[in-house]
Amino acid sequence: MHNNKLYGIAAIFDNPDKIIAAAKKTVEAGYSKFDVNTPYPVHGMEKAMKLKPSKLGFITLVFGLTGSFLALFFMYWTMSLDYPMIIGGKPFFALPAFIPVTFEVTVLLATLATVIGMITFFFKFPENHHPLHDTNYMKQVSIDKFGLVIESVDKNFEIEKVKDFLNSLNPISIEEIYYKEKETYSVLEPRFLTFLFAIALVTSGSTYFILNKLLYMTPFNWMSEQLKLNPQKPSELFADGFGMRNPVKGTVARGFMPYLAKGQNNPTELLENPYLITEENIKLGKSKYLTFCSPCHGNYGDGDSRLRGQFPNPPSLHSQRARDFKDGMIYHVIVNGQNSMPSYAPYLNVEERWAVVNYIRVLQRAKNASDSDIQFVKKENLNNASN
Amino acid sequence: MNIDYSKEAPVVAGRLSLAEIEELVAKPLDTKPDRKYFIALSIAVSALMIGAISLGLSFYWGLGLWGNNQPIGWAFDIVNFVFWVGIGHAGTLISAILFLLRQKWRTGIARFAEAMTIFAVICAGLFPAIHTGRPWLDGYLLPYPNQHSLWVNFTSPLLWDVFAVSTYFTVSLVFWYIGLIPDFATLRDRTNSKIKKTIYSIFSLGWRHSSRHWQHYEKAYMLLAGFATPLVLSVHTIVSFDFAVSILPGWHTTIFPPYFVAGAIFSGFAMVVTVLVFVRKVFNLENIITMDHLDKMNKVILATGMMVGYAYGMEFFIAWYSGVQAEQFVFVNRAFGPYAWAYWIMVSCNVIFPQLFWFRKFRRSIPVMMVIVILVNVGMWFERFVITVTSLHRDFLPSSWGYYVPTLYDFGLLIGSFGLFFTLVILFTKTLPVVSISEVKAVAEGAQPSHHGGVVNA
Known part of the structure; x- marks a missing residue:
């Protein structure tokens, strides 16, 4: 194990009362780089570990308010400035009608920001290669045990002293946890990169196909090609192939009234003024x-x-x-x-x-x-x- | 009946240890599916295929295949949409509102109910999309800068719907996933298969059950629950606006938002009970989803059923009290007109039969409960049918009255949506833990420190 470095020393306890007591004593003994791992949140652990209250709520607040103002401003801009249009007799800035969308955008942005903020800021991004993974310790705390690990980076860390201290807490077992000095990134493996490339190819190819080919096939092209006579296009319906037709012989236009006096010089006997001078x-x-x-x-x-x-x-x-x-x-x-x-x-x-x-x-x-x-x-x- | 009400009944029955809880929940994921599973899956997929064929034909030939036409422009499509959105509401209610109310019993059923929310919203979202007739043009529903330099109409309830349903889906999905992270980590640590381990590792986001993370995690969960609560109320409120903001008698009613929300919870709980009764039996989860859970859900069904009944009565009262002739006609026509059969199916299923839940014996009897909740599902589907179709079929102008008869394709799509829902539910039961492992562990007996945290005495 000499090319591996020590990450920390872990102790495992078998009931929640013990782990709370252990966390308290660890803080009292002056260790600050330590962590407690439990299969579910144990009540009172924050107090025992002397953790500060989570500041996650501020992210939620900031992004929630941003969402409200963005939504309101955007609706104001589109409906009142960019394309003002009176709809249903409402004013351009119809605040009551804007409330639902404002609310939805607020909730959406706040929720996503909370989750993304938690994973990036507070969990420091997902760490799938953390030294604790795949250890016997992790397997046990994942099921029903309660673990406490003191990290080697703590300023008071001395292997023998820490072991004695953990033993004094009366644990079930104690484990030394090591990690490889040289990190390997599985993300950079050629197989994974090939996989990524294949996904990129499939995505872009299918996008191209859908937008440039599929949407011009039946039935998606309906409305652009319709079974109707187009004056500017040839028609198979007629022998001469013309789409543009003269009206049938004897067609009478709407509202057409024949003018009987056409071509006469003085047709006054035909034309009597039918309107009174009102x-x-x-x-x-x-x-x-x-x-x-x-x-x-x-x-x-x-x-x-x-x-x-x-x-x-x-x-x-x-x-x-x-x-x-x-x-x-x-x-x-x-x-x-x-x-x-x-x-x-x-x-x-x-x-x-x-x-x-x-x-x-x-x-x-x-x-x-x-x-x-x-x-x-x-x-x-x-x-x-x-x- | 000698019940000691001074002591809180344990949420997890049978004195299961933490390891046993995990074993019980994770077992379906570790074992190969049996024949019954495939039979159930094939039935669901067949229904889904019926829907897919109807949908394909509707796309190819157009919506003329459906029964809706003037004056009944909204029919099965909108009825199914409102029905499925309503089903979804129970999940968010259980996972968010009961969480804020510190109801520990929610832990056993929250995961499943949330999953049902997501599947129901998927089913619901399909209908308005295909109801547009050319769903490949649905992108126009979103406000994006385009060549027409036009924007969507932000004052229209139909647009509010787009925002409400898509937000609801996203937030439900995120909320569900956040709950799944610790369980993914647990599954990752117990599996021996390399492929499963890779998948679980990716989805568990490197979770280490660290108390420093739990602290933020619990905060995030509470914040999300706080958002999901008004969100779930807003979604069905906005769905009800689709009707209430119009000026059609029978739709133009201020009672619609609360009435729709109560109805949504009512139908959603009925669907959750319907499915959970099978799940707890098939996967031997009787100790985690106990009879007490079902009892409590049946109480919620009883309460919301009476709220819905109150709304039915109040609609009639207001129609009379308003003095508007058209309004009065619509309601009399609803109860005694050509669609009276639908109206009375709705009233009997939603108001009369759930009254049996006043009796403890019926609340705790699986066969009785099954019959009632299925009737409630039927009744709530008919409620949306009555609201949508009877208001449209006879409005102000007697010359344009009509009678709606659904076609085979309408039924095909309805069956297809059930097929989609149950296919997703059945796949879910074998791929993800149907009960939140970490949450149930946290409420098991002896899981939390004794009252003084063991520290004072130590």
Whole structure:
């Protein structure tokens, strides 16, 4: 055993009372580098060994609070700053709705930190090559015995003295524990490294396969390939192989109404104004007129828009010719266009066209008001004022 | 009945020595499995395969194979999810809450119940994942920076679920593993096989039963128990939010969180008793999982069963008291409508039969207890069915009423989830110690120092 070094001297006891007493006496004798090994935690051992209370709780506290704040801040940032969106009428920073996730993240982070902190800081990482492993001593304390080991690094350590001291505690047996001076690391063995390499290969290979191949196979590719007609793609369904089809002959578009007066010069007998001049109708006509007609004809139908001076000049709607038009004729012009005016049928539906016609009538009457009109307006204004 | 209540009954019966306890618990791991084990395993795996086939077909053809359709969009998938999450709750209750309450009797059953928690949460987690229809896209449930520059909706209860269930699973697993470390060390020191020794060495993290480590270990265990306790309450609360935060009559109820938690503990304890009755018999653990344990668990079943019964009554009262017509209709429809059969199965299994546990004789009779706990399991599954399906099938608009009928695939998945659960349980009994060796040793007679620590007298 001469190339092995002494780790310590261990004594084994057979009941919990004895081990507590032994731990107390060891502390009293001035040994500090010693440990007690028991198959389960023995009550009162911390006091007997004079251990300070565990500081593990601080790790838990710090990481728990970190978890809370991280979660809350992250939710605030995503929901209020990065992509603000109102959901269910809640405010951007909906604290009550953030509580569950905050709580879960707190618990998760605190738990993991406690365990990892315990293993790394307080257990100084897992030590599978510790000298105590695979000793007779360890086998016994693992089952039902209670052991105490005084390490050779203790400043009061002298083999004979320690043996005498341990014998005075009345143990069942005493054992010297040695360890190999030269440490070997099984982690660096070629077999283990090969194993690691194989795992790395399998993991990366399967990841590549899943992400780049598997997800493009049936059924995972569903939604990107669907059994439906795509206008830009060929179709096997038709003899000519085209996916983009003309509508079937005789197809009628939704909302299509045939225009009977098409191509006629003066179709007034076909077109009667079906709408009464109501306030609502005029308001609709005004808004449509200002959107579609005013860019050329001007806001009041004078033909004084910014196009004046171009060729041909946009015509005034107050000319005698325009005033003599029947309602149906104006409607006809809106639908078909005239000279360089295009058709406005795509932009205005039937009701809107008639509303525009009515509004043009309003403009024409206002521009060429008769005396009686003016008297009437004055009277109305007076009535309004007195009210 | 002459029971001396002034003395605490020993937790471990039969005056077992520490070595005997270890021998008893570690025996299934050292011996080869017998024929009965393989028969049980093959039954469980067959059920699992039925589930796997149903699942494969559901993936390939899509969820149209299931019975749920408008207006019943949530059916077996969500019912099974809530059922299995509930089963898991008993484990955490036993391992964490009873630990904080210093209930020594928990030691005999904690390991097994925790394992059941983990397996049940695995079963539960499957259902919301496959219920999305395209489970390979479930990554979108997590908030990660992506090309769409979109984030998940943190105000949605469905997202809270993702966080709650995944946290619950992780914490339960860690808690379970922490409890296993000293046992791994014990197994490592008693085994002669080289392969087993390597595996146990890796998982025992170099544990040396050192008192300097025990001190931190006990602290960590207490902290984890302290976290697991509010966590277990939060998980089923959040699951209940999936329903309660909506505005559907029959779901939109403030009693849901406590009602769900009580129901979860109720069903979880029933499942633990169901399985433990077999385990203690098969592995000769009658001295560690004693009749007292089963008696106490049956008392918990009785208590939580009555809480659930109270919630059933209170739901009806509130429906009437609220004066909301739609709400009143839903509850009358629940009890007397087309799904009345499900409602009355639920009430009789959950409220009426457990009342037999008022009698000590029934609490301590294995056959009676088996019948009742299986009925409770059935009843609690139906409770989730009643909540989910009856609320959906007739809501505000009579023109969109419907009637849900499950398909073969729905049943296949249900059977498959039981198969998965029992396969994991059966494998667990032969691979890991089903009872915490170190914890049971610590509560055995004479394991702790006598009252004065032997020091004062020495």
